[in-house]
Amino acid sequence: MTASATFAADAAFLLTEQHRDPVAGQGRVPERLPVAGEIAVLPHASEFFAEAVLAGGGAIGELSSATRGLVWLSEQRAEELTEILQAHPGIGWVQLPWAGVDGFAAVLARYADGSGPLFTSAKGAYxxxxxxxxxxxxxxxxxxxxxxxxxxxxxxxxxxxxxxxxxxxxxxxxxxxxxxxxxxxxxxxxxxxxxxxxxxxxxxxxxxxxxxxxxxxxxxxxxxxxxxxxxxxxxxxxxxxxxxxxxxxxxxxxxxxxxxxxxxxxxxxxxxxxxxxxxxxxxxxxxxxxxxxxxxxxxxxTSHSADTPEMTAPLLARRITENVRAFLGDSRFVGIVDPAAGY
Structure with a gap:
């Protein structure tokens, strides 16, 4: 829930402990587990969030047939996400950037029947x-x-x-x-x-x-x-x-x-x-x-400034790290989205 619909690509944020994620460590095992593998950070490069993936033990790669996980950082380019998921059915987990996912409603609607990847959001983190x-x-x-x-x-x-x-x-x-x-x-x-x-x-x-x-x-x-x-x-x-x-x-x-x-x-x-x-x-x-x-x-x-990028970036980074660990074997994902319910 930030003013911008896209996180900045560079690591212009200070990773502080100013805020805590109240639901950190409260993940749950989804009904269908994604297959672990390489993770892509899209739609733009971000050293900051790439480091969050690495902190969770993940391996980062360019988008390819080997991609199994996806950290998606833009709401404005949701249509592009739909195209990527259609072209790469091997992607089994998608981390979305916001707590609210209404900006991705069209993407989620395609998988309301339970097919497709596991979606997680920043729900609770902010x-x-x-x-x-x-x-x-x-x-x-x-x-x-x-x-x-x-x-x-x-x-x-x-x-x-x-x-x-x-x-x-x-x-x-x-x-x-x-x-x-x-x-x-x-x-x-x-x-x-x-x-x-x-x-x-x-x-x-x-x-x-x-x-x-x-x-x-x-x-x-x-x-x-x-x-x-x-x-x-x-x-x-x-x-x-x-x-x-x-x-x-x-x-x-x-x-x-x-x-x-x-x-x-x-x-x-x-x-x-x-x-x-x-x-x-x-x-x-x-x-x-x-x-x-x-x-x-x-x-x-107040122009959608309840949380600023400086506040949310560290929280999202920690959410990414926790869910990467779940993706690689812990299986306890935080912020699981129900595509049918839309949140």
Whole structure:
């Protein structure tokens, strides 16, 4: 979930331990194991990520009939990935660069029947920086940073809301949601998680299924979207859902722009039916300059920068190393993608 759809080809990143991957070491064995062999790093050369492959014991080679594994670093060139997989059916494992894989939807759809390679993503790896950004946006909206920063004069009245003790509704139950819950603990908030199943979420006060979303929205004081972008979650928050929110609710989206009806959000902000919106993601990206959201003083848009290449590159490198070890014999892959489900 980065601003760029392609990782830089050179090793311009500092491999630090600033962030950890919360799901590292929690891999699982897929139903069908890929055959180990040479690994190609495409669609461009990258010494940085090649070193990550070597750190896992992998052998790097040019794309050929001997290629069995593929580290793919570009979302913009997803169509090219499809062509490569069709031309090289011996490739049994593909590592994708992002946590969200909706940019590869067309590629995954070809293998929804379980055929083709094992796909893994960076799912969970970027949880810390993205969750940090989500909480920062929640603070910013509640404290009214956006409208205050846009007015070139001293505010006549002190305004703003505190995060302490609020009811936070989080849509999604993946690694990012888990980390958001952890970061919110000092604020003594009440947390409701909305997910596909009602299985309890550690740290949450309540867990409900998606069909109960309308039930929990009226009491939400902060609504954070952290779910995968799928056909089921498209426009999950639209005019009907926004109408259920209190006018003092803060909306935060660090998932994908497709989860919300942006025109409906702009209208809710214009009519003051929403305290504010903190959006790191939009549809499309970049959001056109003429879009109504840019003109809403209570909308803070951070241009898909919840995680930067400097933050994600070391995390992706460690994910690559771990999955290369799985590919070569450990068999416990992290971030396995279900092509049928799309995430």
């Amino acid at each position: 949880s810390e920086p993205v969750a940090e950004h989500a909480v920062a946006l929640a603070h910013a909206v509640l404290r009214e940073f956006a409208p205050k920063a846009r007015v070139a004069q001293w505010a006549p009245v002190r305004t703003g809301l505190s995060l302490y003790g609020r009811h936070v509704v989080i849509v999604g139950a993946g690694g990012i949601a888990t980390e958001i819950i952890r970061l919110l603990q000092p604020y003594r908030v009440r947390i409701t998680v909305v997910r596909r199943t009602a299985s309890p979420m550690p740290g949450a006060d309540r867990t409900v299924t998606t069909d109960s979303l309308h039930e929990v929205l009226p009491s939400a004081e902060v609504l954070i979207l952290a779910a995968a972008a799928t056909d089921e979650t498209r426009a999950l928050i639209g005019a009907a859902e926004l109408a259920l929110l209190a006018p003092t609710t803060a909306l935060v989206n660090i998932a994908r722009g497709a989860l919300i009806d942006q025109d409906a959000v702009a209208e809710a902000l214009r009519e003051k039916r929403l305290l504010g919106a903190g959006l790191d993601v939009t549809t499309p990206e970049p959001l056109p300059a003429e879009h109504a959201l840019w003109s809403q003083p209570r909308c803070l848009i």
